[in-house]
Each structure stands twice: as C-alpha cells, then as structure tokens.
Amino acid sequence: MTREYSSKGPVVFMIPFLKYEKTQHCCYPDQYDLREAETGWNYGPVGGVSSYRGSRHVVYDFIHKKLAIEERTDSGGVRQYYKMIYDYPEGAHYLIMGTDCFKTKLTGDMKQHCIPGQATHLGSYVYGASDSGVLVDSFLFQVKGNVTTHREVTRAGCLPVRELHTHLEPDDKTISMQSMTYENVTTTVEDPSVFTPPVPPCPPRHQFTQDVQDLELLQWIEKTKREQRISDPPRL
Numbered sequence: 637m638t639r640e641y642s643s644k645g646p647v648v649f650m651i652p653f654l655k656y657e658k659t660q661h662c663c664y665p666d667q668y669d670l671r672e673a674e675t676g677w678n679y680g681p682v683g684g685v686s687s688y689r690g691s692r693h694v695v696y697d698f699i700h701k702k703l704a705i706e707e708r709t710d711s712g713g714v715r716q717y718y719k720m721i722y723d724y725p726e727g728a729h730y731l732i733m734g735t736d737c738f739k740t741k742l743t744g745d746m747k748q749h750c751i752p753g754q755a756t757h758l759g760s761y762v763y764g765a766s767d768s769g770v771l772v773d774s775f776l777f778q779v780k781g782n783v784t785t786h787r788e789v790t791r792a793g794c795l796p797v798r799e800l801h802t803h804l805e806p807d808d809k810t811i812s813m814q815s816m817t818y819e820n821v822t823t824t825v826e827d828p829s830v831f832t833p834p835v836p837p838c839p840p841r842h843q844f845t846q847d848v849q850d851l852e853l854l855q856w857i858e859k860t861k862r863e864q865r866i867s868d869p870p871r872l
Contacts, residue, residue: 738842
C-alpha cells in the first residue's frame, strides 16, 4: 500500500511532548519518492555571508539498492541543474548535466536511512491541523565532520518531514546551515526509469576508476557542478 503526505499547511504544537519510546529510532521505508526544498547559509570571518536555494527530487530504492537525485539550485542568481544516479549492484555513480555526464566507481553497501541509535529524542508534536495532522517525532544527533542534525519524522511510517544541519569549520570558523523541508512523500518507486544510466553512455574520458568518495575527485565534481560544465578531468 502507498502512503503519502504533504508537509504543507499550518503547524500545531502539542505540549507536553510525548514520552520517549525506544521504538522511535526508526528507519525510512525501503522505497520512497519525495520532493525536497532546501535553503542554505554560510557565514565566515573572511567570506562574509552567502546563501542559496534549491530543490531536489529524490527516489530511493533500498530493495534494489539504487538512488536517484535530481537537483536544482540558485546561488547568487546562478541557476544549476544536475542529476545523480547511485547504482550499487553495478558499482557505478553517474553525474549528468545536460548532455554531459561522467561515471565513477561506487563501492561498499548501500546504507539504509535510519534515525541513529545515539540520537536524542527531543519530543513530539502534531504537524498540520489538529483534526487531520500528522504525529511527528523530533531527534537531535551528531554526524561525522562536526555536523549537528535536527531531524523530524512521522511516527507512523517514519517518513521525513524536516531537517536542519549546522556545521562549524574549526579551521576558518565558518558556520554553515542547511534547512530542508520534505513534501509529497510516497512509499513507492512509481517510475523506475529514473535509475536508467545515460544513453548514450558517458564518454570514455569521463569514466573514472576512482571511487566517488575520493577526496580529490569529489572536489573536482563540486567544482564542475558549480561551473555547470564538464572540464578536463582531474589528474589523480
């Protein structure tokens, strides 16, 4: 059965917060399709303040071990679009921008999206009108890289509602924040073609043997996405 909800609408907070239950450390559904609206800010003593807005279409399939992300961003009037495909059975990651693409290795196992066991349960509230609202649990936890995450999920079905990431870079004292709101969440993959690799395939010069998590390659990928073009591949 497909479950769906939209996060649009008024928010009603119910106080007191509900009592913590161990079962609230849940995992997202094995399949889901959602729309994400994101806003980000960066502040540093050198670079000052910068911000961006973006939207994502995320399709997650833990059963077949595949993930597809279509992203649109607007930073300082510069608009970008790209798509990423993670195909774990093939061991391949694709980045597509317009007619350009490149392919890198994807190693390891696909991880299920879960609330970490060490997360602190902050409380619960009803999201939406009181007569038709959705019961939501709020959690706080740390992830690697000095990132603090505040994540909210529905009590029924563990569907994502909202998320906030904050990060302090110890070297240059830069503070960054990312705020995400999730909408139109369904627990099916309605269009499996989102996982189809590019046709024709990425050109040989854009097919790398390095893993997608290689630091130097990641830096080049981020630079390439900002420039909205495929430049000469990095010399690794």
